[in-house]
Amino acid sequence: MDNKKVIIAGAGHGGLVAAAHLSANGFDVTVIERFAQGTLGYDWTDMFEKDCFDFCGIELPKNANYVKVPESVFVSPNKKTKIKTEVLSPITNVNMDRSAIYDSLIGFALEKGVKFEYETKIISPIVENNRVTGIFVEKNGKKETRKADLIIDAAGAFSPVRSLLPSNLMIENEFDNTQVFETFRAFYERDMTVTPPDTDWNVYFFHLDKPGISWYECREEYCDVLIGRFNKFGEQDIKQVIDDFKNEHPELTDKIIRGGQFAFIPVRRAVGKMVADGYAAVGDSAAMTVALIGSGIANSMIAGKMLADVVIENNGKTDVKTLWKYNVRYFKEINADICSLDKLREMLCTLGTDNLNFLLNKGVVKGEDITAAIKEGGIKLGIKDLIEKATKGISDIPLLLKVMKTLNEGEKLSKIALSIPEEYDENKVKMWLSEYNC
Ligand SMILES: Cc1cc2nc3c(=O)[nH]c(=O)nc-3n(C[C@H](O)[C@H](O)[C@H](O)COP(=O)(O)OP(=O)(O)OC[C@H]3O[C@@H](n4cnc5c(N)ncnc54)[C@H](O)[C@@H]3O)c2cc1C
Known part of the structure; x- marks a missing residue:
């Protein structure tokens, strides 16, 4: 490959996967990361589809801290309805220390000859x-x-590379505050003298009437709390959440034993155009999480492998026409399925607590709908289903119509995502983007 130079901007998960595969195929790859060696990631465990390691040709670490995947329960804002779902499969999901994930990805990259430049802040x-x-x-x-033939942007949701690209490259610069969760996550000490009422993974919609979610799970040694909101929040809000959880989960204490960090997660569909001449975005910088939910480790890693494959298969070409093949592959194989969930997010942002209570309490949205939305990428309520619900005493027809419209738009958006132009043609891509970004 004439030792083509590749820079991975930020040590994101997908960037590390792409780095390893490109380096193994003769590219000169350097990862540039603002933090110091050995300090990446967060001090908590994460759940993700374990098959992504296989897909990327990386062995799942045997000594990682695996935790049992719990049952998922979705709770309405007024807590009157609790819906059990099969969102997380213990067969396909694994829960692992973030530091172990990083050790594994960085170890794999080093083994393949990738160079690292730590404590170096990317500006633009x-x-x-x-x-x-x-x-x-x-x-x-x-x-x-730092110059290179290809810059792989793996610098997360607020990447200084993506956000400062000129507008004529047609790559979205900004994510707005309905597309990114500000999160706080911590593991709290568990009072071992109290028997927990449940050990489910409880996800509270619009917890304490705030747009977003909170989750709570009692684990063997600690209690896992996450707060994710579309608006900024602080210490006082965290205290309110903990106090509220304590009423329902008496084993929870105030003492943080791991984590306790604020961070951001994009919770929207992927950016429409994620490539340009000499540039490709991967992971959170291209918004590759599962919309609304925010899990992005598996998608980022898979995308990193797809990107490396495209560059390798095309003899190291890094022009927009070549890199577009990666854009197309990610859309067809992953992002199209995420689109309906993203339309649901857009709807939830405008619904408000009362309407959400109504939909969940009256059974308009049920466990199987949430499972289908997350696992299969779409809620499958048909007109017949909704009419049946309307005749079962649900009188809020305008709200049902709004839900219906959202579901239709979700399906339509998935189709638009699948109709991404196969070959890069600037005018065709421009037209397609105007539909996709609607
Ligand atoms: C609280 C929380 C819980 C989560 N839980 C899960 C989960 O259970 N399962 C799951 O699949 N996903 C989860 N996610 C999402 C997941 O972390 C991301 O989707 C995934 O890591 C992909 O992000 P990334 O690697 O692309 O970017 P990031 O993880 O943001 O990494 C970006 C890297 O770029 C570096 N960087 C950024 N700016 C600069 C700069 N200016 N100069 C140099 N370097 C820079 C950063 O330091 C970082 O190392 C969670 C996220 C959060 C915040």
């Missing part, structure tokens, strides 16, 4: 004649440049 992209040719970085207080 370098764009020359519409091609991304490098990045500006800050190291030891000095501004420096």
